[in-house]
Amino acid sequence: MFRKFIFTLIFFFILSQQTYAKIDIVYPTSKDVKVKSASLFFIGNTDYGSVFSINSESVQLWEDNFFVHVVPLQYGRNEIKMVSYHHGEVETLTYYVTRLKTSPAAASYSYSSYTYLPSLQKTKTVKSNATVREKPSVSSSRIIDLPEGVVLYLSAKKGDFYKIAEYGETEYWIHKSNISTPQSIEVKEQPVLSGKYVSSDDKYDYVTFNLSYPVFYTLKQNGNSVDLTLYGVQADSANNYRYTFSTDRTIIGYDAYYQGNNLVFRIAKIPDNFDEKNPLKGITVFVDPGHGGEEKGSVGPSRVPEKDINLYISRYLTEYLKRAGAIVIMSRNDDRKVPLYDRVKMAKNNNAIISLSIHSNALPNGYDPYENHGTEVHYYNENAKQLADIIKNNLVYDVHLKDNGVRKSSFALNRSTNPVSVLVEVAYMINPQEYILLKSPEFQENVAKSIKKSLEQYIFVIKK
Numbered sequence: 501m502f503r504k505f506i507f508t509l510i511f512f513f514i515l516s517q518q519t520y521a522k523i524d525i526v527y528p529t530s531k532d533v534k535v536k537s538a539s540l541f542f543i544g545n546t547d548y549g550s551v552f553s554i555n556s557e558s559v560q561l562w563e564d565n566f567f568v569h570v571v572p573l574q575y576g577r578n579e580i581k582m583v584s585y586h587h588g589e590v591e592t593l594t595y596y597v598t599r600l601k602t603s604p605a606a607a608s609y610s611y612s613s614y615t616y617l618p619s620l621q622k623t624k625t626v627k628s629n630a631t632v633r634e635k636p637s638v639s640s641s642r643i644i645d646l647p648e649g650v651v652l653y654l655s656a657k658k659g660d661f662y663k664i665a666e667y668g669e670t671e672y673w674i675h676k677s678n679i680s681t682p683q684s685i686e687v688k689e690q691p692v693l694s695g696k697y698v699s700s701d702d703k704y705d706y707v708t709f710n711l712s713y714p715v716f717y718t719l720k721q722n723g724n725s726v727d728l729t730l731y732g733v734q735a736d737s738a739n740n741y742r743y744t745f746s747t748d749r750t751i752i753g754y755d756a757y758y759q760g761n762n763l764v765f766r767i768a769k770i771p772d773n774f775d776e777k778n779p780l781k782g783i784t785v786f787v788d789p790g791h792g793g794e795e796k797g798s799v800g801p802s803r804v805p806e807k808d809i810n811l812y813i814s815r816y817l818t819e820y821l822k823r824a825g826a827i828v829i830m831s832r833n834d835d836r837k838v839p840l841y842d843r844v845k846m847a848k849n850n851n852a853i854i855s856l857s858i859h860s861n862a863l864p865n866g867y868d869p870y871e872n873h874g875t876e877v878h879y880y881n882e883n884a885k886q887l888a889d890i891i892k893n894n895l896v897y898d899v900h901l902k903d904n905g906v907r908k909s910s911f912a913l914n915r916s917t918n919p920v921s922v923l924v925e926v927a928y929m930i931n932p933q934e935y936i937l938l939k940s941p942e943f944q945e946n947v948a949k950s951i952k953k954s955l956e957q958y959i960f961v962i963k964k
């Protein structure tokens with residue numbers, strides 16, 4: 501009884517605080533912003549039944565009274581005046597957006613002029629994902645993420661990057677944060693490959709290489725084969741040793757790791773007990789709802805966060821996959837923060853065959869959410885391209901989303917070669933029609949159904 505009284509009090513308190521025709525701007529997040537773009541989208545909501553305008557231009561209100569409006573910008577300071585009118589109540593809100601002059605395009609970065617080190621230097625990787633790149637720049641292509649403890653010899657330096665002393669035409673660069681302090685050495689200790697042996701279990705084929713210390717290696721897929729190169733290991737007449745794994749089947753997950761001085765190269769197998777009617781039976785799938793906890797992801801115009809939508813779709817997906825006989829591991833099944841590389845590890849440690857990261861998209865400043873929207877699927881490695889194509893094509897067909905293509909991009913959750921990893925950007929949080937769809941349980945369920953169908957088709961294809 502007393503509780504009821506308190507609730508009533510709180511209710512009237514909230515009511516008395518509310519001004520009608522309130523304007524809630526979700527983006528931009530500050531009233532005074534500086535941008536370089538020629539336009540800026542304003543995203544937010546106002547009260548039910550209001551008439552809303554931005555700079556005297558009347559703005560469409562969608563379901564839940566949200567709006568998405570693109571404002572063109574002049575150079576310098578732009579005053580953006582928003583007015584919401586509701587039965588005689590008027591709320592006004594003013595934002596200032598400064599459009600900065602864009603500086604001329606930076607001179608293209610020259611990679612050619614690096615400095616040779618006075619003598620050969622020796623170092624070791626100190627991270628479990630020490631990235632080796634093609635060029636001395638964080639934006640350059642990744643060649644491989646090495647595990648901790650790999651011995652590297654360095655020959656040159658450019659900025660914060662060291663060049664790995666090598667080995668033919670390709671350059672290999674590593675950022676100093678990935679390695680221990682380099683030590684000058686007189687001569688390189690020649691690594692020795694003393695043997696290799698082949699083994700297998702129900703999940704992987706393995707080839708183990710016995711080395712005198714952990715050497716630099718790369719993995720490269722070419723269609724139905726994967727090349728493992730061990731650098732500086734003299735075998736036969738070549739300085740580098742190459743091992744090629746070939747199969748007449750589709751290459752799915754593969755990776756390599758050190759056990760002491762032994763390098764284990766493994767190639768995932770599809771479970772043998774294949775059931776044509778239930779292709780997902782016994783297949784382990786990792787489902788990763790993007791973001792969570794304090795990491796909201798993007799936020800829609802009526803303040804529904806992306807992390808919630810990703811989770812709802814992922815729950816439906818998990819349910820459908822389990823019904824089809826798959827073993828499903830979720831990175832989270834509630835609203836919590838899970839670090840990116842913990843997610844990647846979880847997928848690997850559970851020997852998942854497929855990893856799916858589920859996201860909903862947004863745009864940077866200067867884009868028009870009415871023009872730029874649709875579904876897109878991101879992959880990074882060759883072994884995930886086919887799965888990305890199947891998922892994207894089915895989503896376009898099944899839930900009638902605009903085809904925004906399959907894209908090669910580098911995210912923590914699609915960069916691993918094991919499992920086969922894709923990241924799905926289902927639709928855009930800031931396109932009005934797509935935001936309405938994303939919030940709808942029926943749509944979330946249909947997306948899940950479509951992705952489950954894609955996985956069945958994929959397993960069917962790779963089983964042949």
Ligand SMILES: [Zn+2]
Nearest residue numbers: 790797859860
């Ligand atoms: Zn996201």
